[in-house]
Amino acid sequence: MLGGLATAGAGGVALGAHHENDAMGKLIYRAIPSSGEKLPIMGLGSSATFQRIAGSEDVAAVKGVLSTMVELGGTVFDTAPSYGASEQVAGQVAKELDITQKLFWATKLNVAGYGGGKADEKAAREQLERSFQYAGKEVIDLVQIHNMGDLPTQLPILREYKQAGRIRYIGVTTTFQTQYEAFVQMMKDETLDFIGTDYAIDERHAEEMILPVARERGISVLVYAPFGRSRLWSKVRGKAVPEWAKEFDAATWAQFFLKYVASHPDVTAITPATSKPANMADNMRGGMGRLPDAAMRTKMVALIESL
Template identity: 25%
Template sequence: MSMKTVKLGSQGAVVSREGLGCMGMSEFYGERNDEESTATLHRAIDLGVTFWDTADTYGIGDNEELLGKTLKTRRDEVFLATKFANHRKKEDPKFWEINGKPAYVHAACDASLKRLGIDYIDLYYQHRVDPNVPIEETVGAMAELVKAGKVKYLGLSEASPATIRRAHKVHPITALQTEYSLWERHVEAEILPTVRELGIGFVPYSPLGRGFLTATITKKEDLGPADFRAERYPRFSGEAFDKNQVLVERVKAIAEKKGVKAGQLALAWVLAKGEDLVPIPGTKRRKYLEENAAAAEIQLSAAEIAELEAAVPLDEIAGERYAPANLKSIDK
């Protein structure tokens, strides 16, 4: 299998049809295994999954350092995206703030370059919009990084249509990254039409519903003590877990009928929404990387797409996508 490439936005970026979300390699989704994660990174390159997504906040820098070890020998084979703005401190893990101040933008970029061991970042995202700093100031500082050769393309994450438009006037935005999957479709109303109008690529994160849509999490005990999903995401806890399990079973039944896995079908659904969408399913294991990559070969008919959407109706999805504190950080 050879993963095809597509244009991301209209500024010249070209990436693999599917990317790789690297967050779970270092934090939030259970115990770390840096050896397996490193093997997964190398396998991703071999499969042509070369659009990698990280952030300075994942593992409070550890994730960038982990990727940096692979990039030492294979930098030219990877289109690397990282992010700033979710400011955390190693010495105080509970400290967390959103920072879009221009001076911080420059300092964060330099710190990421050092941890990654590279001299430029392909795509640099503002991870969350700072409500206390005009987007024009933040993107103005990001544009200075482009001018300095430290960054090639600019991106935003979880930004509202109005913010996207304001940012795009300061410097062309190549990509918007926001959650999108069968069980989180809020972007369809306004956000997707906005980025398409402006020629901005769209990068769906959590296209597998943070793993729920794979049908491998069937009971709460499947989430280990180091897995933060039940704590951070209401859809994984309480009655919502059981209600959402019903929806996943429907997806699994459709997948079995088609001869694929539930997660592959959910990923194929996102891919079917257009080549301007480049999902970044996350994994730290080669087995799941290979399953996800194979989803790029699955073709869905209009009838199958409609069947999937009917199986996961929006009014039956239980629970908010984030806990209240995290929802506050989403740009409205």
């Protein structure tokens, strides 16, 4: 443990005891509880901005973002069949860059939709097989049921694929507030490797509801929307990053926001989406160097809430 004793932070967990790599330039790694395998804490998501460049078939832009992530030590790439052409284009680009096997490929399954519909088992299997084709991998690292779509039908399919050795890890996601209560109960009832959910300095519900259960149940956490679904950027527009952010090696607002999320010890990896290599590099540095302790996290929240 570095920097003295950890103190309890939001959600009653110990904070400040997870500066795995203090030297700036070294990426922080977190272990997957179900296996002990370690992942770099910063990755790339493919919704939003990335989805747009993939949809426009801007292959050069996709190449720039993916290659930047890998060059700086990142491996986690999160996608989904519902993210337009993201899954297909990223798979094609990864093959061209010869980085397919370097990526921790995380995709999703959901043919039920988000309105509580019933999944067709045949369609679910067909969607999975397309994901294998797009990823260009015989074994996909992680497949999660997207937004809790018909778990009784789709989760057994993922378990079957995992048992057959075609999927390494399985999980369930949600970013819908209306699903949080059922999501937490599902985490208690099911045996999962991963969950994925939204978490940001101005969207802290996960600290109270979700992350404590993930810790108790030994479930890895992928974080989506770490920039608060873009509202954070309007709050800080035209404002300088506070001088005291240097104490945890945050030189930009992106690093400030990402280091808040990364400093929660139950977060395994964060997957912000971007369409620009420069932003990808900035994001990766949010997973390097020192992280804020409990007192600093409180100070960070107070600043954002004052804007």
